[in-house]
Amino acid sequence: MTFESRNPFTEELITSFESLKTSQIEQKLTLAKQAYASWKNIPFDKKSTLFFRVSEILEKNKEQYAQLITVEMGKVIREARAEIEKCAMLCRYYAENAEKHLVDEIVATEGTKSYIRFEPLGAVFAVMPWNFPFWQAFRFAIPSLMAGNVAFLKHAPNVPQCALAIENIFLQAGFEEGVFQNLFLEITDVESIIASDIVQAVTLTGSERAGSQVASLAGKYLKKTVLELGGSDAFVVLADADLDITIPNARLSRMINMGQSCIAAKRFIVEEDIYESFLQKFIDSFKKLQFGNPLEESSDYACLARPDLAKNIENQVQRSIEQGANMILGNSKANKAFFEPTILTNITPHMLVFNEELFGPVASVIVVQDENEAIQLANRSVYGLGASVWTKDLEKGEKVAQQLEAGSCFVNAIVKSTPLLPFGGIKRSGYGRELSIAGIREFVNMKAIFVK
Structure with missing residues (x-):
């Protein structure tokens, strides 16, 4: 299998990489086992120093990494830059808080x-997606490594270039070789990794x-898992919303x-008293979005x-229109990697469009009679x-939440992942938690010590 780095905006093939041979995989597994033997005993203060270095490297090379994200997966440069900044912040958070999160509990x-x-x-073996290529990798790696695991x-x-850059950041910061390793794997090689004795947890x-x-596969080999999967997030607008x-x-x-975000709002559920006003203002706001080269600062x-x-988005939108949805803004046709921002009613x-996750710029606006119907429709999803x-009424908003x-x-704020709060889903959105104290405790042995 060839791992291609291709610019989706220009279609240019930048470079490519070959998957690892069986012998190379075995070498990496052995290296991880050797690294773990020493890394698990490194005291927190020394690990914190390394993670502060990672943060500094990210900040110093922010523009380089942001451009790499943009060129490989098309994210506009402003958002790519913010992603790198968020990774640096995550490193600082766990460098400052990991020890107290894992202190012995009497x-x-x-x-x-x-x-x-x-x-x-x-x-910890991680299978990570392309949509936030740095953040998703750091979100699992930082707490896992800080807890004493290797990754x-x-x-x-x-x-692939983002993956190699992340691996190199850890090496630059002074991490021992083998503590964090990138794997260019064939899908058929995933089972051998999960089956390995050194691998004790899997996250996807x-x-x-x-x-x-x-x-x-993880169940077959009795390995603990954390899954963060799809979402069809409800954005509930009550009648008194500002x-x-x-x-x-x-x-x-x-x-x-x-x-292209699992926690992006996808179903906009709006009370009928404010529906027409919301819809027109929503359409007007979409019309103001600026299309352009993702490397340009002005591009939205x-x-x-x-x-x-x-x-895939084209197929989902067209099938929904066939089922009776109205397209009031956008174009139901894809053009290569391009799809216009679209609003369906x-x-x-x-x-x-109600039941599947639409992983692209398509908003579904749904009118309801009252907040009870809004809650019912929001919960009528396989995702969670x-x-x-x-709402202007924070007490009511909290009760609905x-x-x-x-x-x-979230009440009067968009859903986001932050180191301060646990992150994860229920139902078909997965299980387990990342971030905060909950995230760093996912991949540890909670050992009970009793002295008579």
Whole structure:
């Protein structure tokens, strides 16, 4: 298998890489085992120093890494730059907080001493997507490494240069070789990695199908898993919402990364008293988006990461229109990796656009009679990753948020991942948590120590 780095905006083939041979895979597994033997005993203060170095490297080379993201998967440069900054912030957070997140917890028992100790497991094998090529990799790697594990990264095939850059950052910062390794793997080689004795945990961010396949393999070999899968996030607009605040956030939440985000708002559920006003303002805001080369600062959007992704969106939109949806803005045809920002209305729960995740710049606007119907429709989804509620009444917004079936619910703010809060989903959006204290404790042995 060849891993191609191809600019989706220009279609230029930049470079390519061959997958690892069996002997090379074995060498990397051995290297990880050797590195783990020493890395698991490194004290927190020394690990923190290394992670502060990683943060500094990211900040110093921010423009270089941002351009790499943009060239490989088409993200506009402003968003790519923000992604690198977020990775640097994540490094600082765990450098400052990991030790207290993993400090021994004293438990009162009949013994003279009892406590819970948090110990590393071994190697964490990660299968990561292309949509946030740095952030997704760092989101798993930083807490896993800080807990004393070592890590393998199998990145998406279309971002190989990002994968190599991430590996090189850790080496530049002074990490021992083998602590973090990139793997250019054939799909058929994934099982051998998961089966390896050094690999004790598996994490995947990606599609429902990929998550099911990887989880099946992990189950076969009794390896712990964390899955962060798709989403069809509800953006609930109550009748008293301040549209001057809501509309810019609605557009941002749908259009960030050209709509290629699991926690992007996809179903805009609006109370009928404010529906017409919301819809017109929403349309007007979409019309102001500036198309252009993703390397230009003025561009709001450019292209999807691959032509096949645009074609998938085309098929979903056209089938939804056949089912009765109205396209009031946009174009239902893809052109290579390009797809125009699109707004659909007249959506009902039986339609494809309501039930599937649309991983692109398509917003579905749904009218409801009241907040109870809004809650019912928001929860009528196989997914449960994120949701947001928009209202001037914060108490009411909080009550609605508590009733929404999702891993994260935000009131008057778009859903985002932050080191301060656990991140993950329920239902077909996956299981387990990343980030915060919950994330760093996912891949540790919670060992109970009891002294009589």
